[in-house]
Amino acid sequence: MKKMLKKVMGLALAGTMFILPLAGCGGGEKASVADTSTVKEGAKQEGTTPNKLVVWGGVPAESGPQKLVDAWNVANPDTPAEYVRFVNDEAGNTKLDTALLSGEQIDIFFTYLPDILKKRAESGMLEDLSAYDASTFINEEILGGVESVPQIDNKLYCMPTASETIGILVNKNMLDEKGITIPENWTMKEFMEIAQKLTGERNGKKVYGTTIFYEEMLLPVAKSILGGDWMYKSDTESNFDHPVLKVNDMLKQMIDEGTALPYEEVFSRKLSAYAHPAFLNEEIAMMPTAAWMLRYVKDLENFPHDFITTFVPYPSIDENTPNPYLGNLNNWICMNSKSQNKDTAWDFMQFWVQEAGKYIEKSPAWSKANLDDVTAVVLGENPEKLFDVEAYKAVMLNQDMKYNLTTKTVGLAQMNQIYKDETVKFLLGEMDEEQYYSTLKKKCDDILANETK
Amino acid sequence: MKKKKYNWEPYVFIAPNFIGFIIFIVLPVLFSLVISFTDFNIFNGFKGTSFVGLQNFIEMLKDEWFWAALKNNVIYTVVTIPVTMILSIVVATILNKAVYCKTLIRVMIFVPYIASVVAISVVWSMLFNPSQGIINQILMVLGVNNPPQWLGSMQWALPAIMIVGIWMTLGYNVIIYMSGLQSIPSSLYEAAQIDGASKLQEFRYITVPMLRNTTFFLLVTSIIASFQVFGTVNIMTNGGPGNSTTVLAHYIYVAGFRYYKMGYAASMAWFLLIAILIVTLLQWKVQKKHESNF
Numbered sequence: 001m002k003k004m005l006k007k008v009m010g011l012a013l014a015g016t017m018f019i020l021p022l023a024g025c026g027g028g029e030k031a032s033v034a035d036t037s038t039v040k041e042g043a044k045q046e047g048t049t050p051n052k053l054v055v056w057g058g059v060p061a062e063s064g065p066q067k068l069v070d071a072w073n074v075a076n077p078d079t080p081a082e083y084v085r086f087v088n089d090e091a092g093n094t095k096l097d098t099a100l101l102s103g104e105q106i107d108i109f110f111t112y113l114p115d116i117l118k119k120r121a122e123s124g125m126l127e128d129l130s131a132y133d134a135s136t137f138i139n140e141e142i143l144g145g146v147e148s149v150p151q152i153d154n155k156l157y158c159m160p161t162a163s164e165t166i167g168i169l170v171n172k173n174m175l176d177e178k179g180i181t182i183p184e185n186w187t188m189k190e191f192m193e194i195a196q197k198l199t200g201e202r203n204g205k206k207v208y209g210t211t212i213f214y215e216e217m218l219l220p221v222a223k224s225i226l227g228g229d230w231m232y233k234s235d236t237e238s239n240f241d242h243p244v245l246k247v248n249d250m251l252k253q254m255i256d257e258g259t260a261l262p263y264e265e266v267f268s269r270k271l272s273a274y275a276h277p278a279f280l281n282e283e284i285a286m287m288p289t290a291a292w293m294l295r296y297v298k299d300l301e302n303f304p305h306d307f308i309t310t311f312v313p314y315p316s317i318d319e320n321t322p323n324p325y326l327g328n329l330n331n332w333i334c335m336n337s338k339s340q341n342k343d344t345a346w347d348f349m350q351f352w353v354q355e356a357g358k359y360i361e362k363s364p365a366w367s368k369a370n371l372d373d374v375t376a377v378v379l380g381e382n383p384e385k386l387f388d389v390e391a392y393k394a395v396m397l398n399q400d401m402k403y404n405l406t407t408k409t410v411g412l413a414q415m416n417q418i419y420k421d422e423t424v425k426f427l428l429g430e431m432d433e434e435q436y437y438s439t440l441k442k443k444c445d446d447i448l449a450n451e452t453k
Numbered sequence: 454m455k456k457k458k459y460n461w462e463p464y465v466f467i468a469p470n471f472i473g474f475i476i477f478i479v480l481p482v483l484f485s486l487v488i489s490f491t492d493f494n495i496f497n498g499f500k501g502t503s504f505v506g507l508q509n510f511i512e513m514l515k516d517e518w519f520w521a522a523l524k525n526n527v528i529y530t531v532v533t534i535p536v537t538m539i540l541s542i543v544v545a546t547i548l549n550k551a552v553y554c555k556t557l558i559r560v561m562i563f564v565p566y567i568a569s570v571v572a573i574s575v576v577w578s579m580l581f582n583p584s585q586g587i588i589n590q591i592l593m594v595l596g597v598n599n600p601p602q603w604l605g606s607m608q609w610a611l612p613a614i615m616i617v618g619i620w621m622t623l624g625y626n627v628i629i630y631m632s633g634l635q636s637i638p639s640s641l642y643e644a645a646q647i648d649g650a651s652k653l654q655e656f657r658y659i660t661v662p663m664l665r666n667t668t669f670f671l672l673v674t675s676i677i678a679s680f681q682v683f684g685t686v687n688i689m690t691n692g693g694p695g696n697s698t699t700v701l702a703h704y705i706y707v708a709g710f711r712y713y714k715m716g717y718a719a720s721m722a723w724f725l726l727i728a729i730l731i732v733t734l735l736q737w738k739v740q741k742k743h744e745s746n747f
Contacts, residue, residue, distance in 0.1 A: 090710040090711055091710065094495065094710055097495050097496065098495065101495070101498060119494070119496040119713060120496060122496065122497075123496035123497050123498065123501065125496070262605075263605060263694075264583050264602035264605025264606060265583060265584060265605065266605070267604060267605040267690075267693065267694055268578065268581060268582055268583055268586075268602070268603060268604040268605040269582060270578070413711055413712045413713075414712055417518075417707075417711075420693070421693070421695045421696055422695075424607075424693060424694045424695045425607070425694075425695050428606070428607055428694065428695075430607060430695070443517075450512075
């Protein structure tokens with residue numbers, strides 16, 4: 001008996017020692033073979049079909065994707081899909097990349113940042129969609145056509161599924177109390193004046209006119225004028241000496257004059273990405289927003305409020321400068337180049353583009369979407385109680401704007417970091433205007449020189 | 454002569470742990486050394502990776518963020534460690550003497566050490582809130598008109614992080630010091646009392662010297678830990694405002710997972726490892742010298 005036990009243990013040990021170094025070999029082919037086999041086994045255990053599609057996306061399943069996948073599964077019982085959520089942050093994207101590299105079954109996945117899209121395309125993770133005549137589909141079915149979709153080396157690797165319009169949310173009750181009307185095509189000067197008027201005490205509470213932060217950056221007025229590549233003058237030179245950038249002086253002035261939420265408050269309360277807690281708590285009267293953020297306005301449980309939210313577009317720097325870039329197409333759906341079910345995956349991708357608006361609380365990139373349906377999904381039931389519905393349609397579903405398209409990504413992440421760091425120093429008075437713009441320019445030029453050599 | 458039987462059973466028992474150690478610690482560490490000499494990033498895999506020699510290390514020396522991170526790290530270490538050590542030896546001595554609710558207080562002091570860094574950071578962020586946080590409200594009640602803006606200020610963000618760091622590690626140091634205090638023979642104190650020594654003299658001439666080994670142990674481990682500070686920085690300030698709280702561990706993470714420059718991140722990680730190693734070896738040397746003098 002003892003001998004027998006010894007033999008079994010010996011075998012087990014030998015087995016483990018043999019297998020483990022193989023797994024330890026990392027990104028090589030051996031590892032991916034081992035991983036695929038475990039996935040297949042897993043699939044068998046769950047009793048799924050071999051034609052199953054696996055879709056990874058960053059939107060929580062319960063916010064719409066699950067319903068969309070369920071609808072697909074009803075229509076396509078032979079090729080069902082499964083939705084897996086990954087958190088769309090650095091760690092979550094790394095998890096997705098690791099899973100893709102290790103050969104885990106993922107047929108379709110979403111990408112949200114242009115530099116990651118480019119890296120994924122260049123490393124061969126993405127299927128070139130030209131084989132499926134994607135450009136025809138995109139031109140016929142997607143807002144703005146192929147011109148609003150990022151291409152890498154003139155190839156299409158993705159299709160946008162959502163239209164992320166940017167705008168400014170305004171507390172309509174505060175506007176009405178002070179009898180303020182926001183003019184059409186307003187300018188920064190008017191924005192500053194209105195913020196000034198909206199600042200003050202209200203019901204014993206301090207109210208600031210606005211916050212000037214959005215996605216951890218200053219209000220992207222310059223981007224709305226210059227477009228997606230606003231940081232680049234050329235591939236090797238940054239654009240921080242462009243006169244439009246002077247808009248940041250005006251934004252700083254708003255903080256200095258006390259009409260915008262102070263930076264210290266913004267940073268320590270983590271309001272620099274999105275300031276909805278302050279807006280919905282009526283601490284600020286205006287807040288920059290993207291369409292997807294309206295879910296917080298509807299969330300009366302966590303953000304109880306009883307005022308009406310209205311919408312205005314971004315102000316331009318002056319009346320002669322148009323600012324057409326008021327949003328981008330995003331939530332790019334991509335096909336894994338190693339997928340075993342490419343044709344079905346392509347069908348599914350088209351299905352997602354066309355159906356997303358019915359289930360997911362975002363305005364879809366689909367050009368044929370019925371805007372009333374989209375409004376109903378995004379604003380929810382009884383929208384009049386919370387929103388100025390007409391303003392929503394005019395501003396957030398504006399069909400005339402241009403879409404920001406980021407085509408240059410060299411050093412983009414570092415340049416964003418420099419822009420953030422130096423802007424903070426500027427706002428906190430650690431450097432003056434001249435130093436601010438010249439430091440930005442120099443540091444970003446250095447990054448570009450370093451990355452392109 | 455009978456050949457000695459080879460005893461392999463013990464290896465079977467340590468194998469699972471040891472294999473895990475090799476796969477999850479040794480191999481990745483060696484792998485990071487290899488990639489620190491390359492331009493590896495996760496997207497390109499090995500196919501798109503080329504050997505760049507010492508390029509990453511040269512770039513590191515020119516990188517302003519790296520120096521800022523290193524400077525913050527050094528400030529963090531130089532301030533938090535002496536403060537924590539002095540506080541903890543005093544607290545341990547007091548707790549070791551007659552104090553009511555000794556166990557309860559000991560537990561209370563120790564809890565921050567085992568609590569989740571994420572929870573701690575979130576709670577402290579609220580306490581540090583410049584307008585609504587408790588800390589500034591108390592300061593204002595006490596008559597401070599312009600209390601620090603804490604996490605939102607370039608001057609005060611790092612001190613705020615250091616305060617949290619000290620608070621977190623104090624409990625652990627106190628517990629270790631208390632066990633050190635227990636091992637000091639009471640006869641020494643009795644002898645001192647007969648000689649008419651004051652309490653302060655007892656502390657200075659008996660307690661502190663007798664705790665030398667404990668102090669050394671805590672010094673080495675605290676320095677290592679302080680160079681690895683990451684959680685509080687990542688959650689409370691994300692390195693900001695500007696680069697006023699960025700530390701090496703955080704910048705390594707940013708370079709690896711935000712800029713996808715994993716080779717570069719690995720080279721900084723190796724710099725950190727070597728720096729800690731040198732500091733630790735120096736400490737060993739100093740300690741040995743002291744021991745021979747003792």
